[in-house]
Amino acid sequence: xxxxxxxxxxxxxxxxxxxxxxxxxxxxxxxxxxxxxxxxxxxxxxxxxxxxxxxxxxxxxxxxxxxxxxxxxxxxxxxxxxxxxxxxxxxxxxxxxxxxxxxxxxxxxxxxxxxxxxxxxxxxxxxxxxxxxxxxxxxxxxxxxxxxxxxxxxxxxxxxxxxxxxxxxxxxxxxxxxxxxxxxxxxxxxxxxxxxxxxxxxxxxxxxxxxxxxxxxxxxxxxxxxxxxxxxxxxxxxxxxxxxxxxxxxxxxxxxxxxxxxxxxxxxxxxxxxxxxxxxxxxxxxxxxxxxxxxxxxxxxxxxxxxxxxxxxxxxxxxxxxxxxxxxxxxxxxxxxxxxxxxxxxxxxxxxxxxxxxxxxxxxxxxxxxxxxxxxxxxxxxxxxxxxxxxxxxxxxxxxxxxxxxxxxxxxxxxxxxxxxxxxxxxxxxxxxxxxxxxxxxxxxxxxxxxxxxxxxxxxxxxxxxxxxxxxxxxxxxxxxxxxxxxxxxxxxxxxxxxxxxxxxxxxxxxxx
Amino acid sequence: xxxxxxxxxxxxxxxxxxxxxxxxxxxxxxxxxxxxxxxxxxxxxxxxxxxxxxxxxxxxxxxxxxxxxxxxxxxxxxxxxxxxxxxxxxxxxxxxxxxxxxxxxxxxxxxxxxxxxxxxxxxxxxxxxxxxxxxxxxxxxxxxxxxxxxxxxxxxxx
Numbered sequence: 001x002x003x004x005x006x007x008x009x010x011x012x013x014x015x016x017x018x019x020x021x022x023x024x025x026x027x028x029x030x031x032x033x034x035x036x037x038x039x040x041x042x043x044x045x046x047x048x049x050x051x052x053x054x055x056x057x058x059x060x061x062x063x064x065x066x067x068x069x070x071x072x073x074x075x076x077x078x079x080x081x082x083x084x085x086x087x088x089x090x091x092x093x094x095x096x097x098x099x100x101x102x103x104x105x106x107x108x109x110x111x112x113x114x115x116x117x118x119x120x121x122x123x124x125x126x127x128x129x130x131x132x133x134x135x136x137x138x139x140x141x142x143x144x145x146x147x148x149x150x151x152x153x154x155x156x157x158x159x160x161x162x163x164x165x166x167x168x169x170x171x172x173x174x175x176x177x178x179x180x181x182x183x184x185x186x187x188x189x190x191x192x193x194x195x196x197x198x199x200x201x202x203x204x205x206x207x208x209x210x211x212x213x214x215x216x217x218x219x220x221x222x223x224x225x226x227x228x229x230x231x232x233x234x235x236x237x238x239x240x241x242x243x244x245x246x247x248x249x250x251x252x253x254x255x256x257x258x259x260x261x262x263x264x265x266x267x268x269x270x271x272x273x274x275x276x277x278x279x280x281x282x283x284x285x286x287x288x289x290x291x292x293x294x295x296x297x298x299x300x301x302x303x304x305x306x307x308x309x310x311x312x313x314x315x316x317x318x319x320x321x322x323x324x325x326x327x328x329x330x331x332x333x334x335x336x337x338x339x340x341x342x343x344x345x346x347x348x349x350x351x352x353x354x355x356x357x358x359x360x361x362x363x364x365x366x367x368x369x370x371x372x373x374x375x376x377x378x379x380x381x382x383x384x385x386x387x388x389x390x391x392x393x394x395x396x397x398x399x400x401x402x403x404x405x406x407x408x409x410x411x412x413x414x415x416x417x418x419x420x421x422x423x424x425x426x427x428x429x430x431x432x433x434x435x436x437x438x439x440x441x442x443x444x445x446x447x448x449x450x451x452x453x454x455x456x457x458x459x460x461x462x463x464x465x466x467x468x469x470x471x472x473x474x475x476x477x478x479x480x481x482x483x484x485x486x487x488x489x490x491x492x493x494x495x496x497x498x499x500x501x502x503x504x505x506x507x508x509x510x511x512x513x
Numbered sequence: 514x515x516x517x518x519x520x521x522x523x524x525x526x527x528x529x530x531x532x533x534x535x536x537x538x539x540x541x542x543x544x545x546x547x548x549x550x551x552x553x554x555x556x557x558x559x560x561x562x563x564x565x566x567x568x569x570x571x572x573x574x575x576x577x578x579x580x581x582x583x584x585x586x587x588x589x590x591x592x593x594x595x596x597x598x599x600x601x602x603x604x605x606x607x608x609x610x611x612x613x614x615x616x617x618x619x620x621x622x623x624x625x626x627x628x629x630x631x632x633x634x635x636x637x638x639x640x641x642x643x644x645x646x647x648x649x650x651x652x653x654x655x656x657x658x659x660x661x662x663x664x665x666x667x668x669x670x671x
Contacts, residue, residue: 010610011633015534017607021547025525032558
């Protein structure tokens with residue numbers, strides 16, 4: 001008998017000898033339903049713009065789904081950062097006639113050296129809205145550190161009713177009299193009222209003035225330029241080095257990290273009171289150059305998290321992923337001003353149950369480019385914290401690839417070798433992503449902050465010895481100098497390409513005092 | 514919905530037991546295999562509208578179950594499985610070709626899994642490649658090496 005036939009016969013008998021596993025398809029379906037509901041809570045709603053809540057419009061967003069109308073994030077804008085009854089981004093209330101929801105989108109309309117602001121009200125709810133008539137004024141406000149202070153009333157001559165799903169305007173907002181805006185945060189506020197209810201919504205979109213900006217008041221109303229400022233003085237980088245083309249991302253899963261990250265992304269006021277046992281916050285900041293973006297949707301697949309952002313049209317609509325944003329200022333949809341120094345931060349709250357446990361790749365896709373920006377981030381806290389007494393912990397190995405530290409524990413000053421054993425059939429090759437991580441008691445954190453995959457930078461303590469490991473061989477890929485590392489658990493996380501697959505591996509070691 | 518549910522139930526009834534036994538032999542751990550196949554099947558139902566349209570939904574379930582097992586093993590600190598001996602005892606009680614079974618058990622897991630999918634489930638190379646996220650030539654190479662090792666082991670035992 002041929003070996004394959006022999007194998008087939010033997011394996012069939014062997015399989016029959018495996019003790020039965022009594023299971024029930026109905027239980028499987030119930031289990032799947034529970035998973036599906038959980039996922040819907042966190043991911044399935046992201047695409048539904050009307051149910052997303054924004055913490056900041058134009059400066060940042062925190063999104064939640066409709067399944068948690070009384071969740072922790074909805075109140076935070078009102079309660080901690082903003083006065084009661086005023087919100088930013090999409091504001092929604094439930095009425096007897098249905099959900100009333102709207103968003104005020106502010107965009108730039110003229111090329112430098114002047115900057116005009118155009119406001120559009122988008123009806124994201126289920127009932128028509130009056131945005132003109134008695135409610136036709138816009139208000140210019142300034143944030144004084146504690147609350148929004150009224151600066152000017154900006155009347156318009158327009159009167160609109162905006163149907164469900166429709167949008168107004170655009171309004172060009174303005175005020176009477178010339179003025180100079182001191183550096184700081186400003187907002188345009190607009191009040192709208194439901195046509196069939198007495199409920200009111202206060203919509204707000206903010207912008208930031210970094211340098212002094214001379215404002216030239218002309219007229220308030222459609223088709224007239226009104227609020228004009230020196231474009232070069234508008235906005236400002238989130239932190240030194242964040243210029244057009246540069247990005248900053250991070251993830252927060254612990255309360256202790258939140259304030260620091262909140263500040264690092266130039267957010268003012270207190271950070272949101274988010275229940276970080278339930279949500280992780282992903283921060284994405286970029287120099288928008290006047291091309292405002294909005295959160296569109298999020299997908300998680302294995303260790304890849306894809307966030308899609310869309311450009312906001314001047315008319316208030318969105319350009320979907322892959323759609324070309326008009327670059328011609330004459331285009332009525334033109335929204336993308338080539339301004340320097342303006343940044344935008346988007347903060348997304350994500351159900352922790354769907355955040356990858358391990359390090360993961362965050363890909364940010366925008367309307368303007370099909371090529372995602374890629375970043376490596378640490379995931380959630382591991383289920384079991386490492387116990388120094390239990391010896392090596394948490395090495396992540398791939399199929400056919402061994403990856404470990406030698407020695408697993410040593411004294412400060414030791415040289416730790418990160419060794420890869422390749423039992424696969426192809427040469428294993430390390431990719432650009434190699435991160436030295438430290439265990440902070442709950443999760444792995446990059447020792448020197450985030451790592452940009454595209455840059456492929458190595459921590460100063462890590463030296464690359466070999467980039468490849470031939471099939472069937474063992475090689476030292478990295479050496480870590482622990483002389484300047486604080487005592488504790490560390491890991492080298494690397495991306496290894498083998499047999500056409502990119503695997504994320506982690507070798508852990510402990511440094512004793 | 515009814516059609517979706519019926520097609521999943523039919524799939525579950527056809528594949529659940531086969532995949533569980535294949536995973537048990539590949540992993541050498543029947544308890545882990547039982548958890549893995551249930552988890553993978555629940556995930557399949559979660560997105561059945563998409564998975565059912567795949568050419569080989571069973572390959573998808575096997576892959577998810579196997580990846581889940583690898584992950585679980587990692588979190589359980591790779592403690593030696595107490596189930597392995599039980600499984601071997603249960604299997605060896607039934608088969609006549611114990612030497613060949615032990616030779617299969619001695620193969621590296623990457624080769625053993627290929628052998629089980631190819632010769633127990635009779636999956637074509639393409640389907641095995643899909644289930645294990647490998648290239649077709651890699652599956653062929655592993656099959657070739659596994660068979661060579663089994664022939665060699667058999668010669669030694671004669």
